[in-house]
Amino acid sequence: MLARIRAFFAAAGVMEVETPILSHAGATDPALASLSLSGGLSGDGSNADRRLFLQTSPEFPMKRLLASGSGPVYQICKVFRGAERGRRHHPEFSLLEWYRPGFDDGQLMDEVADLVRAALQRPRLPMERIRYRDLFREVLDLDPFTSPVRTLRAAAITAGIPDADRLDLERDAWLDLLLTQCLEPRLGRSGMSFLCDYPPSQAALARIRPAAEPLDDQAVAERFELYIDGVELANGFHELTDATEQGTRFARDCAERRRLGLAEIPPDTRLLAALRAGMPASSGVALGLDRLLMIATGATHIDQVLAFPVERA
Amino acid sequence: MAFYSTSEFKGGLKIMLDGDPYNIVENEFVKPGKGQAFNRVRVRNLKTGRTVEKTFKSGDTVEAADVHDTDMQYLYNDGEEWHFMDPASFEQMTADANAVGDAAKWIKEEDICRVTLWNGVPLIVEAPNFVVLAITETDPGLKGDTSGGGGKPATLETGAVVRVPLFVQSGELVKVDTRTGEYVSRAKEA
Numbered sequence: 133m134l135a136r137i138r139a140f141f142a143a144a145g146v147m148e149v150e151t152p153i154l155s156h157a158g159a160t161d162p163a164l165a166s167l168s169l170s171g172g173l174s175g176d177g178s179n180a181d182r183r184l185f186l187q188t189s190p191e192f193p194m195k196r197l198l199a200s201g202s203g204p205v206y207q208i209c210k211v212f213r214g215a216e217r218g219r220r221h222h223p224e225f226s227l228l229e230w231y232r233p234g235f236d237d238g239q240l241m242d243e244v245a246d247l248v249r250a251a252l253q254r255p256r257l258p259m260e261r262i263r264y265r266d267l268f269r270e271v272l273d274l275d276p277f278t279s280p281v282r283t284l285r286a287a288a289i290t291a292g293i294p295d296a297d298r299l300d301l302e303r304d305a306w307l308d309l310l311l312t313q314c315l316e317p318r319l320g321r322s323g324m325s326f327l328c329d330y331p332p333s334q335a336a337l338a339r340i341r342p343a344a345e346p347l348d349d350q351a352v353a354e355r356f357e358l359y360i361d362g363v364e365l366a367n368g369f370h371e372l373t374d375a376t377e378q379g380t381r382f383a384r385d386c387a388e389r390r391r392l393g394l395a396e397i398p399p400d401t402r403l404l405a406a407l408r409a410g411m412p413a414s415s416g417v418a419l420g421l422d423r424l425l426m427i428a429t430g431a432t433h434i435d436q437v438l439a440f441p442v443e444r445a
Numbered sequence: 446m447a448f449y450s451t452s453e454f455k456g457g458l459k460i461m462l463d464g465d466p467y468n469i470v471e472n473e474f475v476k477p478g479k480g481q482a483f484n485r486v487r488v489r490n491l492k493t494g495r496t497v498e499k500t501f502k503s504g505d506t507v508e509a510a511d512v513h514d515t516d517m518q519y520l521y522n523d524g525e526e527w528h529f530m531d532p533a534s535f536e537q538m539t540a541d542a543n544a545v546g547d548a549a550k551w552i553k554e555e556d557i558c559r560v561t562l563w564n565g566v567p568l569i570v571e572a573p574n575f576v577v578l579a580i581t582e583t584d585p586g587l588k589g590d591t592s593g594g595g596g597k598p599a600t601l602e603t604g605a606v607v608r609v610p611l612f613v614q615s616g617e618l619v620k621v622d623t624r625t626g627e628y629v630s631r632a633k634e635a
Contacts, residue, residue, distance in 0.1 A: 161479065163476075163479055163480050163481065163482070215452045215482075215503065215504070216474070216476065216482070217452070217474060218472075218473060218474025218475070218476075219473060219474070221474055221476065293500055294485075294497070294498040294499050294500045295499055295500040295501075296500070299500060299502065300502075301481070301502065304480060304481065305480070305481035305502065307480075308477045308480040308481040308483075309481070309483060309500070311477055312475045312476070312477050312483065313475070313483075313485075316477075334479065334480060336479045357477075357478050364477065364478050367478040367479065
C-alpha cells in the first residue's frame with residue numbers, strides 16, 4: 133500500500149519530505165494531548181534542559197516548508213497522541229499528510245478520492261460530498277449552526293444516547309456527540325463520503341468562508357473529513373495562512389487549555405514567523421494510514437494492523 | 446477516596462455510579478477527527494446484575510468501587526446467613542441471601558467459593574463451576590438403560606433438583622455444572 137501511495141505522488145509531482153518528529157512546540161488544540169520528553173538530550177548542554185514534544189501531526193513544519201517555497205509536499209510519518217486508545221485509536225500511529233499550493237478544499241477532496249482509490253486498488257470507488265449542515269438537517273432535523281444547546285440535547289435524548297439527559301456539555305461537544313453517535317455510522321456506506329463546510333467554531337486550522345447570500349447564509353469553515361464504512365479516515369483544510377488570525381487561534385487555544393486545567397503547550401512561534409513571511413494559499417490533508425489498512429483488510433480493531441500494539445511494544 | 450479517569454477504563458474495572466458498585470463490561474473510545482472525545486461504556490450493576498449503557502466525556506473521573514474478588518471457604522448456614530472463612534487469614538464473614546443468590550442451592554460445607562467483596566462485605570457469592578453432590582432422592586428408573594436418553598429429576602443433598610440419566614440411582618454422587626444447572630457425569634468422590 134505504501135508503494136502505491138508513493139507511486140501516486142511521484143506521478144502527481146508531489147515531493148516526499150521528512151520533518152522532525154520532536155519539536156520545541158506542541159499542538160495547542162485542547163482536543164489533542166501532546167506527549168513530551170524532557171531532559172535526556174545529552175551531548176549538548178544547550179539542549180539538556182529543554183522539553184521536546186512528539187508531534188501530533190507534521191502540519192507546522194510542513195507549512196514552514198511551503199512558506200519557504202517547497203511547492204507541493206507529502207510525508208508519511210509516525211505521530212503521537214496521548215489519551216487516545218480504542219478500537220480505532222492508538223497513541224502512536226502512521227499519518228500520510230500532504231499539501232497542495234493553489235488547491236482549494238474542493239480540488240483536494242477530489243485528489244484524496246483518487247489517492248484512496250489507488251491505495252485500495254478500487255478505481256471505481258464512488259465519492260460524495262455532504263455539507264455538515266445538510267447532514268444534521270436531513271438526519272436529525274436540526275440546524276447545527278443555529279440550534280441552541282437544549283435542541284441538541286433533546287435530539288441526543290430522542291436518539292437514545294445514554295445519559296444525554298444529564299451530560300454537561302458545551303455546544304460543540306453536543307455536536308461532536310451527535311456526529312459520532314448518530315451520523316458517522318451512516319457515512320461512507322457505499323463509497324467515500326466527504327463531510328465538508330464545518331461550523332466556524334470547529335475550524336481548527338481551516339479558513340473561514342464568509343456568508344454569501346442566498347446560498348450560504350452562514351460563514352463556514354473550509355474543512356472536510358473523509359469517511360468510509362463509518363470510519364473517519366482523513367481531515368483536510370483550505371489552510372489558514374493569515375499569521376494574525378493563526379496567532380489569535382493559538383491564544384484562544386491556550387486560554388481554553390488553562391480554563392480546562394490542561395497542560396500548557398508553547399505555541400509554534402516559528403510557524404507564525406513563516407506565515408508572516410508568507411505561505412502560499414494551499415489546501416492540506418492528513419490521512420490515517422492504519423485505518424486505511426483496516427479498511428483494505430477488513431480489520432475491526434486497529435491492533436489487527438499493528439505489529440505490536442502499545443501494550444506489547 | 447480513589448478515582449478513575451476515563452482513560453483508565455477497561456473491562457473488569459469496578460466503579461461507583463449513583464451509589465451502586467458497577468463492573469465495566471465494555472469500553473469504547475469514540476472521538477471525532479477534531480473535538481470532544483467520549484467513552485461509551487457498558488456497565489453491570491453488581492447488586493442487581495442489570496447491564497446498562499453510559500456515556501462519559503473523556504477525561505471525566507468516577508469514583509472507584511472498593512470491590513475485589515477472593516476465594517473463601519463456605520462453613521455453614523445458620524438459617525439466615527451463610528458463613529464463610531478466608532482460608533489464609535481464617536477471618537470469618539457472613540453473606541445474606543441476596544449475595545448468595547443461586548449459589549445457595551449448589552454449595553455445601555467446605556466448598557471454596559469466589560466471593561466478591563464490596564467495602565469488605567460479601568456482595569456476590571459464586572458457586573464453584575462444578576460441584577459433586579449426592580443424590581438424596583430419585584425414581585429407580587429402568588434397569589439396563591445406559592443411554593441416558595430422556596432422563597429424570599433427581600434431588601441432591603443441597604436441595605437442588607437436576608435432570609439425570611435414568612441409570613443414575615439414589616445415593617450416587619453426580620458432577621453438576623452450576624452455571625447451567627446441568628448434570629455432567631457420575632462421580633466417584635467429591
